Amino acid sequence: MxxxxxxxxxxxxxxxxxxxxxxxxxxxxxxxxxxxxxxxxxxxxxxxxxxxxxxxxxxxxxxxxxxxxxxxxxxxxxxxxxxxxxxxxxxxxxxxxxxxxxxxxxLPIEVADYVDFYASEHHATNVGRMFRPDSEPLTPNWKHLPIGYHGRSGTVVVSGTDIVRPCGQRKPPTEPVPVFGPSARLDIEAELGFVIGGATTLGAPVALADAGEHLFGVVILNDWSARDLQAWEYVPLGPFLGKSFATSISPWVVTMDALGAARVPLPGQDPEPLPYLRGEPTADGASTASGLDISLEVEWNGTVVARPQFRDMYWSPAQMLAHMTVNGATLRDGDLFGSGTISGAEKDTRGSFLELSWSGAERVTLADGSQRTFLEDGDTVVLTAVAPGPDGSVIGLGECVGRVLPAR
Missing domain, CATH: 2.30.30.230 (Fumarylacetoacetase, N-terminal domain)
Known part of the structure; x- marks a missing residue:
């Protein structure tokens, strides 16, 4: 060959x-x-x-x-x-x-805009159960549209860049007022990031069937998250300082063309999405809203603690892109959007330490005997991913590495 x-x-x-x-x-x-x-x-x-x-x-x-x-x-x-x-x-x-x-x-791209989605039903359900135990875990809109937030493009960094523990406001349950200081609940989110090309004009949505014209390739993405900062600030407008301090991506952009053999059907969407998000059959028997069979591993100080599977995601990359532009928002060359945390039904497929520790209630034991709930200074996280290729080959996405440094 x-x-x-x-x-x-x-x-x-x-x-x-x-x-x-x-x-x-x-x-x-x-x-x-x-x-x-x-x-x-x-x-x-x-x-x-x-x-x-x-x-x-x-x-x-x-x-x-x-x-x-x-x-x-x-x-x-x-x-x-x-x-x-x-x-x-x-x-x-x-x-x-x-x-x-x-x-x-x-860094392989000059990041134009950065958007992060919330496309895993299992992750969203776990978070809902932890933070809204007396309510339905999914919000009423979750199965009707891919939920996302705008992140900070200037803090996207390449794998290997050290991550300084962020500071900000947090409100411990035992305190009557918020305090300021380093995050005590620093977390990761194992995701994929999608790199965009082919700029569009303001007011021109990208149809689902045309998403492939703009989806260039995939990187591994770690959406570092300060859960205590996030919990205090996110009502009513969503994530801000708890997310914007750093996002790591792998250095190699695997093209969508290389992932043709990894396309799989979505797990199933009920209720059926509105027409602009509705997948249609393609000439090769797939769908304009296909998922991807990409397997990730999350390694914490040398111990593999989770194996999330992207094929479990509820919303597809094409649906995310179509929704991102349906209001007429532009695409720019170098845009990046994250999938949101990749989590499955089993504990060992959860893509965040928030879920693995169930918000700190259950300790994660590492190979050296140490136990963790959230990240400590000096901890290193390595995300890796592979996908099936043609003729039994393997498509590697490389690795996304980050080490936590003390707050400044």
């Missing part, structure tokens, strides 16, 4: 080809494609091959490439596959392969 010496089950094999932004030994940042244990300097390779379009990959982010739209994304993937499978191109390509151990990875 390829002249590269790659194991058939390598997570960054020829069927994957994710994009990222890298540098080496002080060189300028530029776009690379991960293949096996190497990074292909695609601009240098394209320019040596005489492609004028190679200049777009000299940029320090993927945004110029995202702006070119679906036709260019498809053509680039076909060209990359040809370069890496046809022996005639081997000499040219090998000259521009850099061992992954020698590169520094950077």
């Amino acid at each position: 390829t002249w590269l010496d790659l194991p058939a089950d390598h997570p960054f094999g020829i069927h994957n080809l994710p994009y990222g932004v890298f540098s080496t030994h002080g060189t300028q940042r530029r776009v690379g494609v991960r293949v096996g244990d190497h990074v292909l300097d695609v601009a240098a390779c394209a320019e040596q091959a005489g492609m004028e379009s190679g200049a777009v990959w000299r940029a320090g982010s993927l945004n110029p490439f995202l702006a070119q739209g679906r036709a260019a994304w498809t053509a680039a993937r076909e060209w990359l596959t040809e370069q890496l499978t046809n022996e005639a191109h081997r000499e040219c390509v090998e000259a521009h392969l850099v061992p992954v151990a020698e590169v520094t990875m950077h």
Whole structure:
């Protein structure tokens, strides 16, 4: 299949080809494609091959490439596959392969807007049971629309960036008034993030059937959350300082084209969504509102504590995008939206420590014998994810890493 010496089950094999932004030994940042244990300097390779379009990959982010739209994304993937499978191109390509151990990875996009959804019925139900024990766990609107909030794009950081414990107002149950200080209930949310390209004009919604023209690819996303700050501030307008201090994403953007074999039906939506959110059959027998079979692992100080499954999500990425623009809001190249916490019906599939500890009532035991409810200073969280690829291959999304530092 390829002249590269790659194991058939390598997570960054020829069927994957994710994009990222890298540098080496002080060189300028530029776009690379991960293949096996190497990074292909695609601009240098394209320019040596005489492609004028190679200049777009000299940029320090993927945004110029995202702006070119679906036709260019498809053509680039076909060209990359040809370069890496046809022996005639081997000499040219090998000259521009850099061992992954020698590169520094950077934030792959200049984040234009950042929106985070709340698309897991299991997560929303768990949170409702914890915080509204005398009411229905789901709010009346939850099964009619993908609920979301606007986050802070300027605090999206690449995997490996340390996370400083945030400070803010919180109101302990034993105190009559709020106090100020470091968050005592620092949490994670295991999510996927979706990278957008193909800008739209104000007032022009993106139909569900057209969402694929704008969904470029997927990253692993950790929505760090200060639960005590969030609990005090979120009524009546929702998350603010409890979320805006940091969001981590993995450095490799796995394209939607690479995830074709991972498409699965949604678990089922009842009641049927309104027409603008209603999936329709596609020519290949799937749906315009398909889910994705992506398996995540949450590792806390070296111990795997949860294995969330994205296929359990109630709302699909296309439905989230369609709802995000139905009021006429624009899309911009480099927009990012999170799926919301990925949680399942079983305890070991819960994607937040809030759920794993049931709001601090149940301790999580790590391999070294220590016990946790929420994050302590010095803790490290690693999120990883894989999806099925064609012909039994594996599509790796890499990892999203963050270490907690003390408050400043």
